[in-house]
Amino acid sequence: MPQRRGTLHLLLPLLALTLLVTGCPKRPATITAAAAPAPTGAAMAPASPGVQPAPAAPSTGGSTSPSATSPAPATAAPATAAPATPPRPSEFAENANLRDVYFDFDKYDIRPDDAKTLDANASWLKSNANNLVLIEGHCDERGTNEYNLALGERRAKATMNYLVSQGIQANRITIISYGKERPVCSEKSEACWQKNRRAHFLVKAR
């Protein structure tokens, strides 16, 4: 369905608002308000500069309390800035050096074993500083679509926060939640559900 005009007046305030919220105190980024060109001609670029909101001090895992990995509220100072538009997810590719991490049911804190996996992922990202990373947050089929979209977002965010705590610049990281929409395993068993409750990593050269 083609989209040409009519959203620009909506986009610009959105853009301004998002920039306000996520602006950079340390290293003022040159923020271009220009939206990315429509990739297919079918859609206008969205009003979303690729700046992730600031992570709070991340959890080192172990706790089952949801608040353990709660990011800072919106008023917290952002850690850094990023390019004005995140690359499309399709621009990222699989990389065997980055391993998935897994979550308990309806939880989004990093488990101790998975913290080790993330340490290894962080170490690879440090030595491959030319790569941007996309973190996908996923859920199992239990729970409803809308809630799982939020839960997947929290998992991706908790994973991002951990990597940032290990020294990875936030502006190299983009997150996306797929909720329960992209399972890797489709059987109705705990073994299968555990495989689906994951954060998955993709990379893209800068």
Place this chain on the structure above:
Amino acid sequence: MSTPRRLAFALAGLLAALALLLLPPPAARSQAPDVLLNVIAGGAKKLNLFMPDFTVTGAPDPAGLSRSLADVAGNDLTFSTLFSVVSGQPALPAGNLDAMQKAWTEAAAAGAHAALHVLVTPRPDRLEGEMRLYDLTSPQLRQIATKKFAVVPTEARRLAHKIADEVVFQFTGELGDADTKIAFVGLRSGAKEIYTMDYDGASPVPLTANQSINLSPRWSPDARSLAFTSYMRGYPYLYRLFAFERRPVQLLAGFLGINSSPAWSPDGRQVALTLSKDGNPEIYVLTLASGAFRRLTTHPSIDTDPCWSPTGREIAFVSDRSGSAQIYVMDAEGANLRRLTQSGFNTQPRWSPKGDTIVFTSRQGLHDLWAVAPDGSALRRLTTGPGDNESAAWSPSGRHLAFQSSRLRGTKVFTMLADGSEQQPIANAPADSASPAWSPRLP
């Protein structure tokens, strides 16, 4: 009842009958509910409605509208659960009072309480229909209502739906739910696309074809557009599409993070939604005219899945701030928060059109639908498996609910009455249909 009151009633009845003779159509309306009430009071569960095939006048009927439209309306009336429909009888000849009288007398003798006679007249630019409703419990087999409709020739089924809705209106004082659509998420080539179909599963039509993931369709109160979440540009943004017009899709929210769970305010001017742009999923309200976003929740946990009360004064939503997903209610400014559900894992609050019930999905192993009053009382279970039963959507009258169930193979859209009875799959609905959204009555 005291004697003077009874006399007054009898007098009023006489006057009404007199008025009926003088001014048949408007006064007729008050008669039909009595017929239904008397039948129910007499011990019958449903009103037996005799309904011959429609009488097509003024033109030949090569498309067989006489039978096909009668079938559509008959199914609508059966679906309402108010009527036991006696159909399949040949159409009455047009303008033949004796034939009608004979048919009605025989039907009454066989136990029919009311009769529906429909005249269909095809015109070059439209299809006209006239419904005439008769009380077969009255000695004179009197006509109790009549009404005319017209639709464009390509929407013949809507003529039957409108007539069925009017029959329900005549007997209950409230229109039926037949002239509506159900939007849903369907699988196509591995993608999740938004579709609509008639409420009875006929004529499924794809509304998106972007080969990505499209979720959570929600009808605007004018039944012209749908808000939905889509990954068509890679990330989950919120859009609006126009279901019956050639208009481009509008981007409603394209912030970093999730832009999801749209819910229209009852006046159609605002959309409540979930954004995670400020760090974690929170409820916001978008005012469509200005494009301004107003934040309602401020909590470091998940807040999502908003749903307006029919007055627009309150919003129910889901939060895991207690450690598990529960239903909360706040006012439309975000204040006066109260928790509605106490235990388990509860999501997808859906406020009834009359405001007295909130249906939600509860996970206890599998998912089932429950209902609770907005004050937290009258908690009751609506479905008990098999499979997962979730994602409820109210019909405009509030008498029915659509929901998705995995009790058969795959996921399919089902309907039931608001009390959980009469659960059935929508017969013609495509396999792998989910997340139903029942439209308001069509414009």
